[in-house]
Amino acid sequence: MSLRWRITATIAVVSALVAVALSLMVHYAYAFQQAEEARELQTERVELALRAYERTGSPALDSRLDSAEVPARLRDAAGDGYTATAITDGDDATAVWAAVPTSDGRVLSLRSSYAPRLDDLAALDRVLLVGSALVVALGAGAGVVMGAGLSARLGRVAAAAGRVAAGDRGTRVSEAVGGSARDEASELARAVDAMADALEARIAAEQRVTADIAHELRTPLTGLSTAADLLGEGRPAELVRDRVAALRALVEDVLEVARLDTATQRPDLSDIALAEFVRHRAARFGPDVTVRSVSEQVVSTDPRRLERILANLLVNALGHGAPPVTVEIDGSRVRIHDLGPGFPDTLLQEGPGRFRKGPTPPEGGGGHGLGLTIACGQAEVLGARLSFANHPDGGALAILDLEPGKPRR
Structure with a gap:
């Protein structure tokens, strides 16, 4: 009721x-x-x-x-x-x-x-x-009127709070609730606004710190990379160069996550033949990745961001799953299925977490847990939907739908 x-x-x-x-x-x-x-x-x-x-x-x-x-x-x-x-x-x-x-x-x-x-x-x-x-x-009628007014105000509070949660930072719940009375609904709206402002300020501060740290690391990394290139051949030099490359990749990923967190990224749209685009990018990963097209469709998207999403999903499938990795294109939907142990329950329930990695593969490495986070962020910029599941026949399944809604303008 x-x-x-x-x-x-x-x-x-x-x-x-x-x-x-x-x-x-x-x-x-x-x-x-x-x-x-x-x-x-x-x-x-x-x-x-x-x-x-x-x-x-x-x-x-x-x-x-x-x-x-x-x-x-x-x-x-x-x-x-x-x-x-x-x-x-x-x-x-x-x-x-x-x-x-x-x-x-x-x-x-x-x-x-x-x-x-x-x-x-x-x-x-x-x-x-x-x-x-x-x-x-008359009492019931007055109850209907009073209840309808309060219910409508609380409904506007909920709708405005939902827009704030979705990233609309210009929405003020206290303005959406309306009315001049200083009642519980108005106090609730002001409390939500204060909470949103505090969270936004905290998130912005964290984003600035993350971006500043990653940006400041670029300069010493450049010098470290140059110094590593000057080392002679040998196993120690190879290990140094490998770790420098991994650190450079981590810094670039952190910077990309920081940019995505600002919610200011906008796609550069163009029309592409999705099946041909995916087939060409998947070929770079060798014979362990097979591509199958159910139906072909031209979609309007940002090729650079789409390539980043596909690369991160395929790297995750090859790094944490087991070949062969199957990529299926059906209209505007791309399904990536590997034969590994599948996604962990925490990822399926809560979504990808930063620096939260799955089981380390036998050959070592395993990345820094940012690949799927970046893929989700880029998908959000494109207005696409990226979901994760475990296939009934075993293995992890990532589904990218490029046309669930319109991309941000």
Whole structure:
């Protein structure tokens, strides 16, 4: 049940309880008042009838002497010298009685119908029922209006927060929620804005540090690479040059990740025949990679970024999987399947992580855990979707769909 209907149901239930409670109070108060008025009126009438009887010696005003119909408790009270009244429910109708002792030791009684007062009470109950129904209806209507307003504001907060999470840094949740009231929804929006600003500032600082470190490493790396080239031939020199090359590749990857993190990269689009493009790039990886085209299609994409994605996926498949690696092109979708142990569960659940590497291959190496991160970042720039799964027949499966949506302009 949505928040709107919860608020409506709560207000309707509270309105119904209040209406029932008030209606019962009014009903019993009016019934008590009617009974008291009937008793007082009947007492006055029987006293008038007594005075007339004492003067004339005969009952008046429809009064009776020693009537057998008088309730026993009234007869006993009158016999004790008291004037007594009672309201009884008879077989035919409800009546109000009054009894008074006479000077000659007899009991003078008076009986009147109570039906008119019961009719008044029934009319009041109908009015209370209609009024209660109106109160519940108005309460439910007010709940719908209040709930709809609050639900709409919270919905705008959620939508704006979603845009912020998607990278739209210009969105302000407090502006999206609207309204001038300083209520919980406005406080929530301001809290989300403050959290987003703090996270953005922290991420920007981390990106600057990463980019600065990687950039500053370029200069000593260049000197180190030059010095390594001056070394003579031999195993030590080869190891030095190999590590310098690996460090240079790491610095370039870190710089690329830092650029992708800024969300300012834009694709340089052109039309390419996807199957031919993939077949040509995959040929560089030798016979361990086979390409199969199900259907060919011309797509609009950035060739340089697409080449980077394909290279990283193939390097990962060959480095962490097992040949043969199969590349299948179906329209705008590219599927890369290897016969290795498959992707780890953490990658399938959380996505690629920086510097989080899979099992190291037997021949050593294994990269720095940035290849799939860069591939995902480049795919996001292209407006493509890159997903990872494990093939039912074994091995890892990467699926690149180049046309799930439009690329960023």
